[in-house]
Amino acid sequence: MKRPTIADIARRAGVSKGAVSYALNGQPGVSEATRQRIVAIAQEIGFNPNSAARALSGASARAVGLTLCRPARMLGIEPFFMGLISGFEAELAARSYALTLQVVATPELEVEVYRRWWGERRIDGVIVTDLRENDVRIPVLQQLQLPAVVIGGPGDTGRIAQVWSDDAGAVTETVRYLVALGHRRIARVSGLPDLLHTQTRTKAFSAVCSSLGLNEAVTVPSDYTGEEGGRATRRLLIGNDRPTAIIYDNDVMAVAGLAVAQEMGLAVPGDLSIVAWDDSPLCSLVHPPLTALSRDIAEYGAHAARELLAAIDGKQVGNVEAGTAHLTPRGSTAPPR
Amino acid sequence: MKRPTIADIARRAGVSKGAVSYALNGQPGVSEATRQRIVAIAQEIGFNPNSAARALSGASARAVGLTLCRPARMLGIEPFFMGLISGFEAELAARSYALTLQVVATPELEVEVYRRWWGERRIDGVIVTDLRENDVRIPVLQQLQLPAVVIGGPGDTGRIAQVWSDDAGAVTETVRYLVALGHRRIARVSGLPDLLHTQTRTKAFSAVCSSLGLNEAVTVPSDYTGEEGGRATRRLLIGNDRPTAIIYDNDVMAVAGLAVAQEMGLAVPGDLSIVAWDDSPLCSLVHPPLTALSRDIAEYGAHAARELLAAIDGKQVGNVEAGTAHLTPRGSTAPPR
DNA sequence: AGAATTCACTGAACCGGATAAGTTGTGGAG
DNA sequence: CTCCACAACTTATCCGGTTCAGTGAATTCT
Numbered sequence: 019m020k021r022p023t024i025a026d027i028a029r030r031a032g033v034s035k036g037a038v039s040y041a042l043n044g045q046p047g048v049s050e051a052t053r054q055r056i057v058a059i060a061q062e063i064g065f066n067p068n069s070a071a072r073a074l075s076g077a078s079a080r081a082v083g084l085t086l087c088r089p090a091r092m093l094g095i096e097p098f099f100m101g102l103i104s105g106f107e108a109e110l111a112a113r114s115y116a117l118t119l120q121v122v123a124t125p126e127l128e129v130e131v132y133r134r135w136w137g138e139r140r141i142d143g144v145i146v147t148d149l150r151e152n153d154v155r156i157p158v159l160q161q162l163q164l165p166a167v168v169i170g171g172p173g174d175t176g177r178i179a180q181v182w183s184d185d186a187g188a189v190t191e192t193v194r195y196l197v198a199l200g201h202r203r204i205a206r207v208s209g210l211p212d213l214l215h216t217q218t219r220t221k222a223f224s225a226v227c228s229s230l231g232l233n234e235a236v237t238v239p240s241d242y243t244g245e246e247g248g249r250a251t252r253r254l255l256i257g258n259d260r261p262t263a264i265i266y267d268n269d270v271m272a273v274a275g276l277a278v279a280q281e282m283g284l285a286v287p288g289d290l291s292i293v294a295w296d297d298s299p300l301c302s303l304v305h306p307p308l309t310a311l312s313r314d315i316a317e318y319g320a321h322a323a324r325e326l327l328a329a330i331d332g333k334q335v336g337n338v339e340a341g342t343a344h345l346t347p348r349g350s351t352a353p354p355r
Numbered sequence: 356m357k358r359p360t361i362a363d364i365a366r367r368a369g370v371s372k373g374a375v376s377y378a379l380n381g382q383p384g385v386s387e388a389t390r391q392r393i394v395a396i397a398q399e400i401g402f403n404p405n406s407a408a409r410a411l412s413g414a415s416a417r418a419v420g421l422t423l424c425r426p427a428r429m430l431g432i433e434p435f436f437m438g439l440i441s442g443f444e445a446e447l448a449a450r451s452y453a454l455t456l457q458v459v460a461t462p463e464l465e466v467e468v469y470r471r472w473w474g475e476r477r478i479d480g481v482i483v484t485d486l487r488e489n490d491v492r493i494p495v496l497q498q499l500q501l502p503a504v505v506i507g508g509p510g511d512t513g514r515i516a517q518v519w520s521d522d523a524g525a526v527t528e529t530v531r532y533l534v535a536l537g538h539r540r541i542a543r544v545s546g547l548p549d550l551l552h553t554q555t556r557t558k559a560f561s562a563v564c565s566s567l568g569l570n571e572a573v574t575v576p577s578d579y580t581g582e583e584g585g586r587a588t589r590r591l592l593i594g595n596d597r598p599t600a601i602i603y604d605n606d607v608m609a610v611a612g613l614a615v616a617q618e619m620g621l622a623v624p625g626d627l628s629i630v631a632w633d634d635s636p637l638c639s640l641v642h643p644p645l646t647a648l649s650r651d652i653a654e655y656g657a658h659a660a661r662e663l664l665a666a667i668d669g670k671q672v673g674n675v676e677a678g679t680a681h682l683t684p685r686g687s688t689a690p691p692r
Numbered sequence: 693a694g695a696a697t698t699c700a701c702t703g704a705a706c707c708g709g710a711t712a713a714g715t716t717g718t719g720g721a722g
Numbered sequence: 723c724t725c726c727a728c729a730a731c732t733t734a735t736c737c738g739g740t741t742c743a744g745t746g747a748a749t750t751c752t
Contacts, residue, residue: 021474023738034702039740049700066474070416071738073407074707081455100430100437107458116455116477118418121444137358137403139708140453244636274640281642299581303611304641305618360708371732376710386730408708411737476738 022063030063031056042067073139081116082106082326083141085128087148092242096270097298098315099147102169105319106145113327115142125150129158136162143330145322149173149214165329167322172337173214179335181322184342185215186222188311191345192265192293193226200353201263201291203234207250207275209267211239216267223265234259240271247271251278255290262354263291269298272308276350287352297346306349313343359400367400368393379404410476418453419443419663420478422465424485429579430458433607434635435652436484439506442656443482450664452479462487466495473499479667482659486510486551502666504659509674510551516672518659521679522552523559525648526602528682529630530563533600537690538628540571542598544587544608548576553604560602571596577608584608588615592627599691600628606635609645613687624689634683643686650680 024038031038033052040047041056042065048056059065073079084106086099103117110117118141122128132155135141143165146155156175159166168175171182196204206223209216220237227235238254240246247266251274254261266272272294279290286292286306294301297310318341328335361375368375370389377384378393379402385393396402410416421443423430430436440454447454455478459465469492472478480502483492493512496503505512508519533541543560546553557574564572575591577583584603588611591598603609609631616627623629623643631638634647655678665672 021476025738035739036703036741037701040701043740045741047700052700064470064474066471068411068738069475069477070407070410071707072740074405074411074709074738075740076707079407096437100433103456104430104458107456111457111459114471116457118453119440119444119456120448120453121441122448133401134403134451137401138406139358140406244640248640270636270640273637277640277642299607300610300637303581303585303607303614305614358708362708372709373711373733374731377731380710382711384730389730405708408737409710411708411739412710413737 021068022065023068024065026063027056027059027065030059078330079140079142080114081118081141082110082323082330083118083120083131083135083144084147085120085122085131085144087122087125087128088242089123096242096268097300098268098296101298101315102147102319102322105316105321106323108316109320109323109327115327125154129155132158132162132164136164143167143326145169145326146178148210149175150212151214151217153214165326167326167329167335169318169322170213170215172218179325179329180337181318181325181340182215182338183313183318184339185219188295188343188345189219189222189265190226192311193223193230193232195345195347196263196265196291196293196351197230197232199263199291199351202232203259203261204232204263204265205235205254205261206237206265207240207247207254207267207271208237209240209242209271219267234261236261240267242268242271244270244274248274248278251275252282255279255282255284260290262289263293263351265293265295267295269294269296269300269308269310272310273300273304276304276308287350288355291351291354293345293351295343301348309348309351310346311343312346313341315341317341358405359402360405361402363400364393364396364402367396415667416477416479417451418455418478419447419660419667420455420457420468420472420481421484422457422459422468422481424459424462424465425579426460433579433605434637435605435633438635438652439484439656439659442653442658443660445653446657446660446664452664462491466492469495469499469501473501480504480663482506482663483515485547486512487549488551488554490551502663504663504666504672506655506659507550507552509555516662516666517674518655518662518677519552519675520650520655521676522556525632525680525682526556526559527563529602529648530560530567530569532682532684533602533628533630533688534567534569536600536628536688538600539569540596540598541569541600541602542572542591543574543602544577544584544591544604544612545574546577546579546604556604571598573598577604579605579608581607581611585611585615588612589619592616592619592621597627599626600630600688602630602632604632606631606633606637606645606647609647610637610641613641613645624687625692628688628691630682630688632680638685646685646688647683648680649683650678652678654678 028035028038041053146168149170167179171180238250240250284290294308294310297312301308301310321340325335365372365375378390483505486507504516508517575587577587621627631645631647634649638645638647658677662672
C-alpha cells in the first residue's frame with residue numbers, strides 16, 4: 019500500500035507542494051478557503067507527514083529519548099520506571115512526540131547512546147534519570163547542546179533543566195514521625211549509593227538524626243533488589259542493639275525486609291517499624307500494609323516531559339521541584355514495645 | 356555543534372559522496388584501501404548516519420514500535436512488561452534498532468497509532484501484545500503490510516508471525532500437580548477475560564478439571580490488579596465449599612490473594628494452596644514464598660524481537676512456541692488438611 | 693490614476709543519505 | 723595492437739517534506 023504524500027494532495031487540490039505544506043502547518047501564505055480544501059483532502063486520504071522527510075528538512079524529529087541504566091532484573095521489579103514512563107507518555111502523546119527507549123548496562127554506554135541518537139538526529143531531547151555525582155552524561159549533553167531534563171537531583175547540571183522531589187524533606191519528616199512515636203534506634207536501607215538522590219537522602223538522614231540526638235542512626239547501602247534488601251535487613255537485625263525502625267529506599271526492599279523480620283520471629287510493627295519509599299500497590303497488599311512515602315510518580319514524569327518539551331522549544335527552563343513524597347501511615351509503624 | 360555528514364568525509368578523503376556511501380555500507384564499488392581510509396575518517400570525526408536521511412532514501416527507519424494498552428496503574432505493578440521490554444532491547448540493540456514506545460488507552464487507539472507510525476514511516480515493524488479474539492489490530496496490520504509479531508496467542512493472525520507460550524500445557528501441569536497433592540476443589544483467578552491467552556488458559560483449565568472429574572472448578576475473571584485479585588479471592592473464600600487451591604494469572608494477584616487468606620485466618624498452605632503465574636522476585640519475598648509458574652520473560656521478548664527482525668528482513672516467519680512456563684514449587688502449596 | 697503594498701500562490705533549492713547510470717583507467721584475451 | 727571486461731570511481735537523481743525567492747493579481751494609499 020502506497021503512502022500518500024503532499025505531492026498527492028497537491029495534485030488533487032490543483033496547487034503546488036509548497037501551498038500544501040503551508041496549509042497543513044498553519045503557516046500564512048494560503049487563503050482560508052484553500053487551506054480548508056487541502057486539509058479536507060489530507061483527512062480523506064489519511065495523510066501523515068513522513069517523519070523522516072520532516073526531520074531531514076526541518077530540525078525536529080518529534081521524538082525524545084530515554085535510557086534506562088539498570089540490570090534487567092532490577093528494572094522488572096521496580097514499579098517506579100513504568101510509572102515514570104506512563105507519565106511521560108501522557109504528556110508526549112498530547113503533542114504527538116514519540117518516546118524512544120534504550121536499556122543499557124553502564125552510564126558510559128548511555129553516553130554513547132546519546133551521541134549516536136544525536137548524530138542520527140533521531141531525537142530532539144533526552145530524559146536523564148539516576149543522576150550521579152560528577153555524572154559523565156552532563157558534560158556530553160552540554161557539549162552536544164542536546165536539550166535534556168534531569169530527574170533525580172538536585173545536582174550540578176549547569177544550564178540543563180532539572181526536575182526533582184524534595185527527598186531531604188521527606189526523610190526529615192519520616193524520622194521526626196518515628197521519633198514522635200518513641201523510636202530512638204532508626205536505620206535506613208538505601209538504594210544504589212552512587213545515585214545523587216540516594217546521597218541526598220543519606221545526608222538528610224544523618225543530619226536530622228544527629229539534630230535529634232540519635233547517635234546510632236546507620237544507613238546500609240543496598241541496590242533496590244529484594245535479595246539485597248533482605249540481606250541488609252538481616253544484618254541490621256542480628257545485632258544486640260537492633261533498630262526498632264527501618265526506612266527503605268524503595269518498596270521492594272521494604273517488602274523483603276518485612277519478610278526477613280517475620281522469618282526472624284519479630285513482630286511488625288511491635289518489634290520493628292517499617293517505612294517504604296514509593297507507594298506501589300505492593301505496600302497495601304502485604305501484611306501488615308506498609309507505611310509508605312507516597313508520591314505521584316506519573317505526575318512526576320509528566321512534569322519532566324513538560325520541562326523537556328519546553329527546553330526543546332528553546333524556552334529557558336530551570337530547576338523545578340515536583341512530586342514531593344508525603345507520609346502515608348499504615349499498619350507497619352507503631353510505638354516500639 | 357555541527358553533525359558530520361558523508362559530504363564532510365568525502366571532502367577529507369578526496370572522494371565523492373557516493374564512494375563514501377558505498378564504503379560505509381560494505382557495498383562493492385570501492386577498493387579495500389579506500390574503504391579503510393574512509394572508515395577511519397568516519398571513526399575519527401565520530402560520524403553517525405542521519406537516520407532521517409537514511410529512512411528517506413532507503414526503506415528502513417531502523418526502529419520498531421511497541422504499544423502498551425493497559426491503564427497506567429496496571430502497567431506499573433506488572434513486572435511482565437518491563438521484562439519483555441528488556442528482552443526486546445537486548446536483541447534490538449545488537450542490531451542497532453531503536454524501540455519506540457507508546458502507551459494507549461484502548462485497542463482502537465492502538466490501531467490509530469499503528470496507522471500514524473506507518474504513515475510517518477517512523478518504524479519498520481511492530482510488536483503486538485495482548486492479542487484478543489477478533490482483534491481489530493490484525494486486519495489493519497495486514498492491510499498496511501506492516502511487519503509484525505504477535506505475542507499472546509496462539510490465535511488467528513493470518514500471515515503475521517506469532518510467538519506464544521504453551522499456557523494450556525502449563526495450566527494442565529499445574530492442575531495435575533494440585534490433584535496429585537490431594538486437592539479436589541481448585542479455583543482460578545484469571546486476568547482480563549478479553550485477552551486470548553486468558554481464554555486459552557480458561558479453556559484448558561476447564562478441560563483438565565473435567566477430565567479429572569473435578570466438577571467445582573471455577574474461574575473468576577479479574578484484571579491483574581491486586582485490588583481485584585484480593586476481591587476475587589474473598590468472594591471465593593466466603594462460601595462453604597471454598598476451594599483448597601487457587602491458581603492466579605499473575606503474581607500481583609497471587610500476593611493479594613495470600614494477604615486476603617491470611618486476613619481471613621486461613622493458613623497457607625494448610626487451608627489454602629496458592630499458585631502464581633509468572634515468577635517475579637515478589638513471589639520469593641512473601642511468606643510463605645509462592646509456588647509459581649516460572650518462565651524467562653526476557654527471553655520470550657528477545658525471541659519475539661528476533662522474529663520481528665526476520666519479518667522485517669522479508670523472511671517468512673511462522674508460529675513459534677517459546678518460553679513455556681514450568682512449575683516452581685515453593686512453600687505455598689501442600690496437601691490440603 | 694498611478695504607485696506601493698499585500699495576498700495567494702508557484703518554482704526551485706535544500707536537508708543527507710542511497711543508488712542507478714555514466715566515466716575513466718587497467719589488464720588480459722584474441 | 724586492439725578490443726573488451728571489469729574495477730574504481732564520479733555524477734546525477736531521488737526520497738518527501740520545508741522554506742525562500744519570485745510572480746501576477748488584487749487592494750490600498752496618495
